[in-house]
Amino acid sequence: xxxxxxxxxxxxxxxxxxxxLGTLGLAFFGPLLWHIDVVSRVGDPYMAPGAGHWLGTxxxxxxxxxxxxxxxxxxxxxxxxAGVVATxxxxxxxxxxxxxxxxxxxxxxxxxxxxxxxxxxxxxxxLSSSMEKGRSLTLIALIIGCTTxxxxxxxxxxxxxxxxxxxxxxxxxxNGYSTIEIVxxxxxxxxxxxxxxxxxxxxxxxxxxxxxxxxxxLGPYDSISLGKILNDAxxxxxxxxxxxxxxxxxxxxxxxxxFSLYVINTAMEGVFNPRLRx
Amino acid sequence: MTxxxxxxxxxxxxxxxxxxxGKVVLEVEDLRVHYLTRFGAKIQAVDGVTFSLKQGxxxxxxxxxxxxxxxxxxxxxxxxxxxxYHTSGDVRIDGQSIVGMTPEQNRKEVLGRKIAMIPQGxxxxxxxxxxxxxxxxxxxxxxxxxxxKKTINDRLRERFSRIGLDAQKVLNSYPVELPxxxxxxxxxxxxxxxxxxxxxxxxxxxxLDVSTQKSVIRxxxxxxxxxxxxxxxxxxxxxxxxxxxxxxxxVMYAGEFVEYGSTEQVIFDGRQPYSRALMGSMxxxxxxxxxxxxxxIEGAPPKLDKPIPGCRFAERCPVAQPDCRSTDQVLRVVxxxxxxxxxxxxxxxxxxxxxx
Amino acid sequence: xxxxxKFEATHISRVFGHGKKAVTAVDDVSFAIKDREIxxxxxxxxxxxxxxxxxxxxxxxxxxxxxxxxxxxxxxxxDPRNHWRQVQAVFQDPFSCFNQFFTIRNQxxxxxxxxxxxxxxxxxxxxxxxxxxxxxxxxxxxxxxxxFELSGGQMQRMLLARIFILxxxxxxxxxxxxxVDACSxxxxxxxxxxxxxxxxxxxxxxxHDIGLAYYVSDSIYIMHKGKIVEQGPPDDVTQRxxxxxxxxxxxxxxxxxxxxxxxxxxxxxxx
Numbered sequence: 001x002x003x004x005x006x007x008x009x010x011x012x013x014x015x016x017x018x019x020x021l022g023t024l025g026l027a028f029f030g031p032l033l034w035h036i037d038v039v040s041r042v043g044d045p046y047m048a049p050g051a052g053h054w055l056g057t058x059x060x061x062x063x064x065x066x067x068x069x070x071x072x073x074x075x076x077x078x079x080x081x082a083g084v085v086a087t088x089x090x091x092x093x094x095x096x097x098x099x100x101x102x103x104x105x106x107x108x109x110x111x112x113x114x115x116x117x118x119x120x121x122x123x124x125x126x127l128s129s130s131m132e133k134g135r136s137l138t139l140i141a142l143i144i145g146c147t148t149x150x151x152x153x154x155x156x157x158x159x160x161x162x163x164x165x166x167x168x169x170x171x172x173x174x175n176g177y178s179t180i181e182i183v184x185x186x187x188x189x190x191x192x193x194x195x196x197x198x199x200x201x202x203x204x205x206x207x208x209x210x211x212x213x214x215x216x217x218l219g220p221y222d223s224i225s226l227g228k229i230l231n232d233a234x235x236x237x238x239x240x241x242x243x244x245x246x247x248x249x250x251x252x253x254x255x256x257x258x259f260s261l262y263v264i265n266t267a268m269e270g271v272f273n274p275r276l277r278x
Numbered sequence: 279m280t281x282x283x284x285x286x287x288x289x290x291x292x293x294x295x296x297x298x299x300g301k302v303v304l305e306v307e308d309l310r311v312h313y314l315t316r317f318g319a320k321i322q323a324v325d326g327v328t329f330s331l332k333q334g335x336x337x338x339x340x341x342x343x344x345x346x347x348x349x350x351x352x353x354x355x356x357x358x359x360x361x362x363y364h365t366s367g368d369v370r371i372d373g374q375s376i377v378g379m380t381p382e383q384n385r386k387e388v389l390g391r392k393i394a395m396i397p398q399g400x401x402x403x404x405x406x407x408x409x410x411x412x413x414x415x416x417x418x419x420x421x422x423x424x425x426x427k428k429t430i431n432d433r434l435r436e437r438f439s440r441i442g443l444d445a446q447k448v449l450n451s452y453p454v455e456l457p458x459x460x461x462x463x464x465x466x467x468x469x470x471x472x473x474x475x476x477x478x479x480x481x482x483x484x485x486l487d488v489s490t491q492k493s494v495i496r497x498x499x500x501x502x503x504x505x506x507x508x509x510x511x512x513x514x515x516x517x518x519x520x521x522x523x524x525x526x527x528x529v530m531y532a533g534e535f536v537e538y539g540s541t542e543q544v545i546f547d548g549r550q551p552y553s554r555a556l557m558g559s560m561x562x563x564x565x566x567x568x569x570x571x572x573x574x575i576e577g578a579p580p581k582l583d584k585p586i587p588g589c590r591f592a593e594r595c596p597v598a599q600p601d602c603r604s605t606d607q608v609l610r611v612v613x614x615x616x617x618x619x620x621x622x623x624x625x626x627x628x629x630x631x632x633x634x
Numbered sequence: 635x636x637x638x639x640k641f642e643a644t645h646i647s648r649v650f651g652h653g654k655k656a657v658t659a660v661d662d663v664s665f666a667i668k669d670r671e672i673x674x675x676x677x678x679x680x681x682x683x684x685x686x687x688x689x690x691x692x693x694x695x696x697x698x699x700x701x702x703x704x705x706x707x708x709x710x711x712x713d714p715r716n717h718w719r720q721v722q723a724v725f726q727d728p729f730s731c732f733n734q735f736f737t738i739r740n741q742x743x744x745x746x747x748x749x750x751x752x753x754x755x756x757x758x759x760x761x762x763x764x765x766x767x768x769x770x771x772x773x774x775x776x777x778x779x780x781x782f783e784l785s786g787g788q789m790q791r792m793l794l795a796r797i798f799i800l801x802x803x804x805x806x807x808x809x810x811x812x813x814v815d816a817c818s819x820x821x822x823x824x825x826x827x828x829x830x831x832x833x834x835x836x837x838x839x840x841x842h843d844i845g846l847a848y849y850v851s852d853s854i855y856i857m858h859k860g861k862i863v864e865q866g867p868p869d870d871v872t873q874r875x876x877x878x879x880x881x882x883x884x885x886x887x888x889x890x891x892x893x894x895x896x897x898x899x900x901x902x903x904x905x
Contacts, residue, residue, distance in 0.1 A: 084875045167730040170693060174723060176748045189735040342815040343786060485812055487678045487842035493743040496895055516816045522894040545890055559817040560890070561845040572849070574821035576770070578785060 016263030087147025090152025098160025338524030539615020558631020646699030
């Protein structure tokens, strides 16, 4: 508890948290404050920002603010879903391997390293381009989660291995706890703050990854995401035409989410990682 | 080159005679220290302690955990970091008061330079990711930001070879690369780099096996003979150990000294039931001692969240008399040492524990 | 003949790692532990005594040699829980033995999962209370408390309370006194004697302090670099030590009646 209190005294943490809560608030409450309409043409293509349409319109004449809020919601959804998948899968494999040690750990480590060297982006591009129709937002999130869990696994494995030698684990063993019970009751609680940090990092990475592949034109077919807005701007000559409102706001949003999460993570690491704590 | 002119000499392996004790270096006067619990209760952990330490002297402070000895150490170092607060009294090192400083000021002017602590778990207090040299350099830089690299290196090399280490090799090693004994030397060497006037050893040997314990204490003596350490407070829960370490002993209970005298007096002729009971819990392997069963002191020290009327040890004292709980005890001189017990000069206390 | 032997080890070794990096923690050790005996494994840190204790506990397997428990190989019963019903342990650092996220009472109650027939909840509470009383703790004193709220001595007694609940045949006590105050050590030894006398337990006491071993044991084993270098009744081992290791261990005890570190050093330092 002391540590959590200490966290709230760190300016960079508060700053990151405020930024992140701001974007989260925009995603949740935006639709209440702004009339969202991403289907009708409300004006001419690439109408400059002005009264009524604060950030102008896109290449089809759709209201840009509506597009951004919708895209933000999609990006956050991808981030959280992929973050949860990557964290859960990675943590379970990491904790289990680290606790068990021996041959099983070796096998899991090799598997983790194999996944680690497969570049996520290439897998995503290959999968995305081969699945023209079924490329839903959820599927993309799952793919991102399933290819990035290796980072969580590696981070958690080391921590878990160091907890394995602790006396309370030995005592739990001679109390007849099964391996799964030990992992869940004796090891995971000690790693919770760490796992939470991993989750934040994974979420930020997933949001950036989704934006990247969407911008390459391989994004979800069923939703508008921030990356897709960028892709639309790119393919419809917004950059050459100097229509900054079509891409700058989306870029700023992606950057702000990822940046705030990274700032939060760094501040938390300073507090929870005893090695960095002075 | 502005390196301090420390005389270079070969490490002295064994004990050697030392010059006689000099002036008083540490004076603690009626010190009271308290801390606040999460629920706002005030715990008076150190309650009116007075003593002084001369140059070249080792004072042993003994008591079980919870008696206030570790709080006393923080108090003597001027480390008042919430929830720990200075209530009243004074601590002077070389005549200069160190209470009432900000933690930053204290860190800069007092810690390491005037008074330094040898950490409890000496082996685990080194950062595994940094070289010995870097940690030692930090120690110097924390007090002298302007020191240049060469000066520091020369100084480290000189000091490390003086404490019997292969300076070149050890300084460039990571803690894991060093054997336990060398690591211990490094920890003690780093803590005493700035030639502090007073060294506080807070349970430096608890949880060590007997042989390692002996080697740590041997090292401390060696450093004293070389005048790297000039005087020392040795804190321990093992009163019998002080027989071999200190020249005088203060036994602490519930935030107060209950007996304060020479080592001989306290170890072999204790006049306070608590110090006698501490001796009685000792185990000896001398022939015929097996039948003399060691006696544990039942119960735990009081919490000190409210004033305790009468003698603070009365509730655990095997020979407590009805009037012990009603009369407050003051330190008075009995048999040449200070004792806090109404019956210190009677045969009653001799029924408790005592030496083998 | 082996009827009354609790443990019987013949040439057991435990090697960690492989090839050049192999470390032999326990090196070709043989011994027999009789029923209702307190034996002490004494040695410096790193002498292999803890690894040996872990083998008796079935937390480590011998790399070579044979280890019998009650006349049968220790792994004879497939489920290690059968072994832990009969052989239990207390460890050195009572704080690290308890999970800081659960109350102590709940962790004591967790011992009942070892029982083949789990008692009713009311009986569990009752038996936890009894075990606490056996180690001189008022049951209400620890209600709702977490490990960090108790003192070291109290926590060590919590570990012993667990033993009073489980009532195993054998107790492995791995340095139970090294983290407690000197004045509570004697009481830990008293509990060990009580377990032996009231519950007829066989006790393996692992310690670095030959002085403690001298008080409680029926037999002392001195270990050094993975080997048992001397063994015998406490009086023989402490009064007529044969091995240099034993002599050194005895010498290093800071006994008040003997010179420890040559006196002139202490006196000189003190002046």
